[in-house]
Amino acid sequence: MPLSRRRRARIIRGVQYGVLVVAVVVLALVADWHQLRTAFFDVEVAKALFPDIITTALLNTILYTLLGFGFGLALGLVLALMRLSSVPPYRWIAITYIEFFRGIPALLVFIALGFGVPLAFEVALDMNVTVMLSLGLVGAAYMAETIRAGIQAVPKGQTEAARSLGMSQGRAMVSIIIPQAFRIVLPPLTNELILLTKDSSLVYLLGLALNQFELANFGRDALNEHKSLTPILIAGLLYLVITLPLGQLVRRLEARTAKAR
Amino acid sequence: MSDVTTDRGAGGAEDAPAIDVRGLRKAFGELEVLRGIDFSVGRGEVVCVIGPSGSGKSTLLRCVNLLEEPSAGRVTVAGTEVTDPDVDIDRVRRRIGMVFQSFNLFPHLTALENLTIAQRRVLRRGRPEAERIGRANLERVGLGDKATAYPAQLSGGQQQRVAIARALSMDPELMLFDEPTSALDPELVGDVLAVMRGLARDGMTMLVVTHEMSFAREVADRVVFMDGGVIVEQGTPEQVVGAPSHERTRTFLARVLDPAAAEVGEVADDGAAGRRVDR
Ligand SMILES: Nc1ncnc2c1ncn2[C@@H]1O[C@H](COP(=O)(O)OP(=O)(O)OP(=O)(O)O)[C@@H](O)[C@H]1O
Ligand SMILES: [Mg+2]
Numbered sequence: 001m002p003l004s005r006r007r008r009a010r011i012i013r014g015v016q017y018g019v020l021v022v023a024v025v026v027l028a029l030v031a032d033w034h035q036l037r038t039a040f041f042d043v044e045v046a047k048a049l050f051p052d053i054i055t056t057a058l059l060n061t062i063l064y065t066l067l068g069f070g071f072g073l074a075l076g077l078v079l080a081l082m083r084l085s086s087v088p089p090y091r092w093i094a095i096t097y098i099e100f101f102r103g104i105p106a107l108l109v110f111i112a113l114g115f116g117v118p119l120a121f122e123v124a125l126d127m128n129v130t131v132m133l134s135l136g137l138v139g140a141a142y143m144a145e146t147i148r149a150g151i152q153a154v155p156k157g158q159t160e161a162a163r164s165l166g167m168s169q170g171r172a173m174v175s176i177i178i179p180q181a182f183r184i185v186l187p188p189l190t191n192e193l194i195l196l197t198k199d200s201s202l203v204y205l206l207g208l209a210l211n212q213f214e215l216a217n218f219g220r221d222a223l224n225e226h227k228s229l230t231p232i233l234i235a236g237l238l239y240l241v242i243t244l245p246l247g248q249l250v251r252r253l254e255a256r257t258a259k260a261r
Numbered sequence: 262m263s264d265v266t267t268d269r270g271a272g273g274a275e276d277a278p279a280i281d282v283r284g285l286r287k288a289f290g291e292l293e294v295l296r297g298i299d300f301s302v303g304r305g306e307v308v309c310v311i312g313p314s315g316s317g318k319s320t321l322l323r324c325v326n327l328l329e330e331p332s333a334g335r336v337t338v339a340g341t342e343v344t345d346p347d348v349d350i351d352r353v354r355r356r357i358g359m360v361f362q363s364f365n366l367f368p369h370l371t372a373l374e375n376l377t378i379a380q381r382r383v384l385r386r387g388r389p390e391a392e393r394i395g396r397a398n399l400e401r402v403g404l405g406d407k408a409t410a411y412p413a414q415l416s417g418g419q420q421q422r423v424a425i426a427r428a429l430s431m432d433p434e435l436m437l438f439d440e441p442t443s444a445l446d447p448e449l450v451g452d453v454l455a456v457m458r459g460l461a462r463d464g465m466t467m468l469v470v471t472h473e474m475s476f477a478r479e480v481a482d483r484v485v486f487m488d489g490g491v492i493v494e495q496g497t498p499e500q501v502v503g504a505p506s507h508e509r510t511r512t513f514l515a516r517v518l519d520p521a522a523a524e525v526g527e528v529a530d531d532g533a534a535g536r537r538v539d540r
Binding site for chain 1: 326328351352354355357358359361363365366367368369378379382383384424427428431
């Protein structure tokens with residue numbers, strides 16, 4: 001009378017597939033295919049986006065991301081070294097910075113830098129500088145912790161070997177420890193780059209001129225113009241063009257590290 | 262600093278022993294690892310340090326180039342007091358080669374780059390000169406063909422020989438070895454010991470922590486037996502290894518030279534040795 005465990009499993013799996021099939025069929029019947037096509041895959045609208053969506057939007061996304069990443073990486077390295085310093089105030093400053101910028105929304109930083117600073121200090125920052133600071137200040141907090149972990153993961157014997165050759169603490173750090181630490185943290189840093197690529201869309205808050213549009217902003221603008229979702233779809237796909245290869249790179253790097261251990 | 266220790270200025274430093282250790286003590290928190298060590302190594306002398314695990318051999322070696330900060334006592338290397346707080350320790354360290362049990366090669370650099378980086382960054386030698394010296398030292402340890410290999414591509418024995426060549430490239434006045442063959446497969450030990458024999462023959466001053474009794478007997482001018490943070494006895498290899506005068510030395514040697522036979526008495530020995538040192 002009781003079902004064998006294997007039969008019961010087979011029935012449960014059958015039911016799950018059944019539900020899926022029903023859902024797909026219902027969706028296919030209910031959906032208004034014509035409207036969906038014009039909304040998402042309007043060829044005329046798509047054509048109108050090119051080449052600007054590549055030459056302006058995609059390039060700006062890459063530019064903003066690299067600006068933020070470069071600044072964030074440099075500041076993150078400094079913070080990581082401060083965090084590991086034997087001088088307590090340096091450690092306190094680094095910890096405070098990291099906790100602060102990890103704890104607040106990036107949005108606030110953008111608003112503060114885009115509107116707060118110009119109003120309060122009556123200076124007009126260059127757009128690229130504002131983007132670099134906004135993305136980099138937050139990114140640095142995350143990267144600092146990643147880099148610190150990487151530095152601490154380098155075996156102590158490496159420092160000892162370097163010091164026993166007469167290298168100073170700083171020289172050992174620069175020539176021996178940091179290069180190895182970066183190898184270790186390359187995968188998480190690449191992940192950080194992926195996150196920054198997406199966060200670069202926040203620059204819309206800064207109020208961009210046409211030639212400063214990046215993908216998200218460009219897509220939104222085109223959406224208003226054409227009353228079609230096609231630009232959003234294409235902008236999304238172009239983000240994937242950047243992030244998917246990076247994700248692939250992370251997996252390759254992780255595999256390499258796993259093999260080297 | 263050497264003005265005080267020598268009465269003939271610079272000439273005096275030339276005559277000073279390569280290493281001179283007086284009243285050396287080292288504690289890690291509560292744990293007293295070195296409890297008053299006095300000894301010295303003459304120029305061109307090869308001294309082997311033997312003793313049971315945890316007796317403080319590594320710590321003693323690491324106090325010589327200040328990888329460990331002594332708690333008390335004085336360490337002088339070639340006339341320079343390294344325990345003097347005002348001494349530029351990086352300057353002293355470049356004159357002291359150190360070889361570690363775990364090699365500690367820089368894995369992100371090729372064999373040759375391992376040999377040149379400190380020459381260039383510390384001694385400020387130009388790249389051609391550093392590479393010439395580096396290649397000569399790789400040749401010297403029998404690895405002239407491995408210049409472009411990364412450490413991960415080398416066997417343990419080859420890595421350790423590169424590590425020796427790396428230390429030699431700094432033209433050190435003396436070399437410290439901390440169990441250089443302990444991490445090696447038995448069949449790779451010979452190559453490393455052969456290199457060390459060659460160094461000793463060339464007149465290098467060497468302080469070697471080792472469990473290789475045949476090496477100690479054959480190469481050492483003097484053998485030091487340590488236990489419980491003190492030097493129990495020292496003398497020629499014939500005296501210390503051949504005819505030890507202390508019970509602790511005899512027990513230790515019995516265990517090292519014939520591990521099977523000593524297995525039985527091990528627990529009792531450790532207890533006895535520990536107590537004797539503690540009280
Ligand atoms: N950094 C450290 N902090 C705390 N204790 C330490 C430290 N380094 C060494 N010790 C302790 O000091 C004692 C002596 O260590 P040391 O490495 O000098 O012994 P050893 O004679 O070299 O032993 P072995 O033959 O196992 O290498 C050990 O009990 C060890 O646990
Ligand atoms: Mg040791």
